[in-house]
Amino acid sequence: MKDLSGWGRYPRLSGPLDVAFDIGPAAAATANLPGVVARGLGRSYGDAAIGRDNTIDATGLNRMQAFDPETGILATEAGVSLAEIIATFLPRGYFPCSVPGTRFVTVGGMIASDVHGKNQHIDGTFGDHVEWLMLALPDHRVIRCSRDENAELFAATIGGMGLTGTILSAAFRLKQIETGWIRQTTHVARNLSEAVALLRQTGTATYTVAWIDVLARGDSLGRSLILEGEHATTEQLPWGDVRFPSSANGRVGVPIDMPGWMLNARTVRAFNELYYRNGARKTGQTTNVPWDSYFFPLDSIANWNRIYGRRGFVQHQCVIPVAKAESAVSEILDRISSHGAGSFLAVLKRLAPGSGLMSFPMEGLTLALDIPVSEKLMTLLTEIDALVVEAGGRMYLAKDATQSPTTFAAGYPQLDRFRQLRSEIGAKDRMASKLSERLGI
Amino acid sequence: MSDIDQQAPPKSLLVIGGTSDIGRAVASAYAAIGWKITLAARNIEAADRNAADIRTRYEAAHVTVRPLDILETATFAGFLDQLDELPDTVVCVVGMLGDQTRAQNDPKHAAQVIRTNFEGPALLLEMLASRFVERGHGLIVGVSSVAGDRGRASNYVYGAGKAGFTAYLSGLRNRLAGTDVQVVTVKPGFVRTSMTADMDLIGPLTAAPETVAARIAALQMRPANVIYVLRAWRLVMFIIRAIPEAVFKKLKL
Ligand SMILES: Cc1cc2nc3c(=O)[nH]c(=O)nc-3n(C[C@H](O)[C@H](O)[C@H](O)COP(=O)(O)OP(=O)(O)OC[C@H]3O[C@@H](n4cnc5c(N)ncnc54)[C@H](O)[C@@H]3O)c2cc1C
Numbered sequence: 001m002k003d004l005s006g007w008g009r010y011p012r013l014s015g016p017l018d019v020a021f022d023i024g025p026a027a028a029a030t031a032n033l034p035g036v037v038a039r040g041l042g043r044s045y046g047d048a049a050i051g052r053d054n055t056i057d058a059t060g061l062n063r064m065q066a067f068d069p070e071t072g073i074l075a076t077e078a079g080v081s082l083a084e085i086i087a088t089f090l091p092r093g094y095f096p097c098s099v100p101g102t103r104f105v106t107v108g109g110m111i112a113s114d115v116h117g118k119n120q121h122i123d124g125t126f127g128d129h130v131e132w133l134m135l136a137l138p139d140h141r142v143i144r145c146s147r148d149e150n151a152e153l154f155a156a157t158i159g160g161m162g163l164t165g166t167i168l169s170a171a172f173r174l175k176q177i178e179t180g181w182i183r184q185t186t187h188v189a190r191n192l193s194e195a196v197a198l199l200r201q202t203g204t205a206t207y208t209v210a211w212i213d214v215l216a217r218g219d220s221l222g223r224s225l226i227l228e229g230e231h232a233t234t235e236q237l238p239w240g241d242v243r244f245p246s247s248a249n250g251r252v253g254v255p256i257d258m259p260g261w262m263l264n265a266r267t268v269r270a271f272n273e274l275y276y277r278n279g280a281r282k283t284g285q286t287t288n289v290p291w292d293s294y295f296f297p298l299d300s301i302a303n304w305n306r307i308y309g310r311r312g313f314v315q316h317q318c319v320i321p322v323a324k325a326e327s328a329v330s331e332i333l334d335r336i337s338s339h340g341a342g343s344f345l346a347v348l349k350r351l352a353p354g355s356g357l358m359s360f361p362m363e364g365l366t367l368a369l370d371i372p373v374s375e376k377l378m379t380l381l382t383e384i385d386a387l388v389v390e391a392g393g394r395m396y397l398a399k400d401a402t403q404s405p406t407t408f409a410a411g412y413p414q415l416d417r418f419r420q421l422r423s424e425i426g427a428k429d430r431m432a433s434k435l436s437e438r439l440g441i
Numbered sequence: 442m443s444d445i446d447q448q449a450p451p452k453s454l455l456v457i458g459g460t461s462d463i464g465r466a467v468a469s470a471y472a473a474i475g476w477k478i479t480l481a482a483r484n485i486e487a488a489d490r491n492a493a494d495i496r497t498r499y500e501a502a503h504v505t506v507r508p509l510d511i512l513e514t515a516t517f518a519g520f521l522d523q524l525d526e527l528p529d530t531v532v533c534v535v536g537m538l539g540d541q542t543r544a545q546n547d548p549k550h551a552a553q554v555i556r557t558n559f560e561g562p563a564l565l566l567e568m569l570a571s572r573f574v575e576r577g578h579g580l581i582v583g584v585s586s587v588a589g590d591r592g593r594a595s596n597y598v599y600g601a602g603k604a605g606f607t608a609y610l611s612g613l614r615n616r617l618a619g620t621d622v623q624v625v626t627v628k629p630g631f632v633r634t635s636m637t638a639d640m641d642l643i644g645p646l647t648a649a650p651e652t653v654a655a656r657i658a659a660l661q662m663r664p665a666n667v668i669y670v671l672r673a674w675r676l677v678m679f680i681i682r683a684i685p686e687a688v689f690k691k692l693k694l
């Protein structure tokens with residue numbers, strides 16, 4: 001039995017883990033094991049990567065297959081990590097078209113969650129750049145899926161949370177970049193409407209994201225830093241800077257669980273205050289930031305999830321359609337800040353529609369918050385989820401550990417088609433995770 | 442560091458056991474510094490998988506796969522004749538842990554374990570050694586095991602095979618001492634690979650395949666005779682060898 005808990009370490013669950021070292025065994029495990037899903041690096045927060053009865057560790061599928069420098073298309077097995085892809089191809093002048101906030105994720109995990117980066121409103125999700133994928137089905141077949149072959153299953157697998165089969169390998173496009181530096185411009189928003197306006201104004205920038213001080217209240221509710229980024233060109237680098245800096249990340253770690261009391265309203269407030277003031281000093285300035293601290297700031301602290309203590313935490317990420325976005329986000333922030341012991345991290349981003357059947361993104365604003373687990377939490381989340389449903393929004397399955405089946409169903413209009421497709425390929429009841437059981441997928 | 446920078450033609454590496462995790466890591470480390478790679482393996486599909494990975498990660502133009510079954514000793518001469526060139530360095534990682542209990546009751550299984558760890562590798566490296574001597578230079582690296590330093594109840598069939606291989610390498614090194622052909626014995630200790638995936642290994646005594654590979658690649662600059670990849674193992678095995686047999690035989694190891 002292995003601890004299979006997600007990154008939030010809530011819920012705490014363990015189960016048997018079947019390590020697949022090659023394509024053949026991964027496909028066989030998919031067909032032979034009941035109640036199974038694949039697992040990558042376990043960076044989903046809740047119960048998505050925990051099989052109902054069995055879990056396939058796909059990180060042994062770690063071979064790269066081919067790269068075409070002309071088209072930028074890279075084919076790899078599904079367990080290859082984003083960290084390895086960047087380490088290999090950044091020095092050659094290529095970067096993935098879409099990256100999440102950590103590079104310790106696998107290709108399979110990025111496709112199954114159809115992850116979005118800070119450029120999703122312009123460049124789409126990771127799934128938008130996938131050319132084809134090889135999928136192992138519960139009936140022993142291994143099929144190639146693309147926009148032209150098995151197109152419906154392709155669309156269902158992108159964002160399908162591993163519930164249509166095990167992704168064995170995939171090909172996806174990398175884009176060419178001149179340097180490994182990002183030109184970052186910081187803007188300050190004194191409250192939520194300024195933040196929303198700034199996100200709209202900076203909408204033509206390649207990367208934008210807002211970091212919200214969750215504990216600010218009243219007139220300052222939603223005060224935030226908006227970080228805008230562009231890939232720096234060679235000319236924009238100061239003379240003498242390395243074009244492709246290697247990562248300085250990953251040196252410090254949180255070796256043990258921090259005691260829960262360390263993370264109370266006061267320490268979190270102090271952190272947020274510091275972060276906000278620090279950033280505010282840089283307002284309007286443009287600086288060159290290395291790729292790792294721009295895209296993956298949290299990767300510099302190994303096991304940072306342990307700062308939330310033994311009880312773990314949840315990440316609540318919703319997206320709200322444009323029309324109601326500002327009012328709903330404002331109401332959610334209001335509830336959170338009055339809840340007390342709050343969150344280190346709150347991120348606000350613009351999203352455009354995703355391409356998969358069950359993809360999370362839709363035209364609107366997405367808000368992501370970390371909240372430590374406590375008795376009071378579930379009531380708070382139920383209230384917030386009701387606000388999300390009312391505003392026509394949905395919750396991100398890669399982060400989810402708590403939503404109800406009705407909240408879920410309200411957010412995903414294609415759910416019936418997805419279920420039907422699962423029946424057609426014999427995946428219903430066979431491919432199953434704790435998440436799919438909880439939500440009735 | 443790259444050999445290409447010095448404009449000499451790239452050197453070539455032959456990995457015997459090209460499907461093993463340690464072999465893959467060794468081939469990757471050499472490809473990263475511009476060497477030509479040949480992977481010898483009985484499972485061609487699995488070796489092709491590693492070859493594609495190495496080509497993709499290191500922009501390696503010369504990665505070749507060649508069929509070889511280490512138990513088919515009669516094929517060795519033909520295998521060597523058909524190589525594109527005689528390699529500058531050969532690293533032999535072929536091995537088989539087998540099942541100790543089964544080996545006690547099934548002589549066929551025991552023979553396979555012993556032949557895979559000892560007979561096959563020793564005979565093939567002997568042939569390579571004479572070709573290296575004829576050419577005038579070469580580096581031979583044999584991956585053996587600390588299990589060969591002293592026989593233990595839990596794995597002595599494997600250990601005996603490795604002990605034979607270790608002794609063979611030692612003798613070969615002795616014989617070639619006056620030549621430009623180097624012979625190195627590598628004892629990795631515990632390595633986290635698919636061979637040991639199900640075992641509970643002791644963290645501080647366990648190396649990553651990449652660490653073993655880095656030591657083997659460093660041999661190009663820093664010659665050695667016998668390497669314990671993690672230094673702690675030298676001490677551990679010194680102690681284990683020093684225990685008097687009368688005591689040792691009663692230990693549960
Ligand atoms: C610090 C941090 C920041 C993050 N930032 C973002 C962000 O900005 N944007 C974003 O979109 N996400 C973000 N995430 C979420 C993360 O990108 C996703 O959860 C991603 O799926 C994790 O990949 P993984 O390899 O760890 O997959 P796991 O967590 O192991 O699995 C996630 C899902 O993918 C499925 N899966 C994994 N491998 C396969 C396979 N081979 N075949 C089929 N299904 C498979 C699993 O069954 C599961 O449903 C963040 C996570 C962290 C910890």
Ligand SMILES: NC(=O)c1ccc[n+]([C@@H]2O[C@H](COP(=O)([O-])OP(=O)(O)OC[C@H]3O[C@@H](n4cnc5c(N)ncnc54)[C@H](OP(=O)(O)O)[C@@H]3O)[C@@H](O)[C@H]2O)c1
Nearest residue numbers: 458460461462463484510511534535536586631632634636
């Ligand atoms: N892992 C450890 O902790 C550890 C410790 C000390 C020493 N070692 C030694 O290190 C070496 C590599 O081990 P590993 O951990 O990487 O394990 P491994 O993956 O099992 O490596 C064994 C290799 O030997 C090959 N092989 C076995 N029989 C063969 C045959 N008849 N013909 C051709 N090839 C054959 C295997 O090929 P197939 O893929 O075709 O089976 C495989 O490539 C072995 O010699 C092992 O004894 C390992």
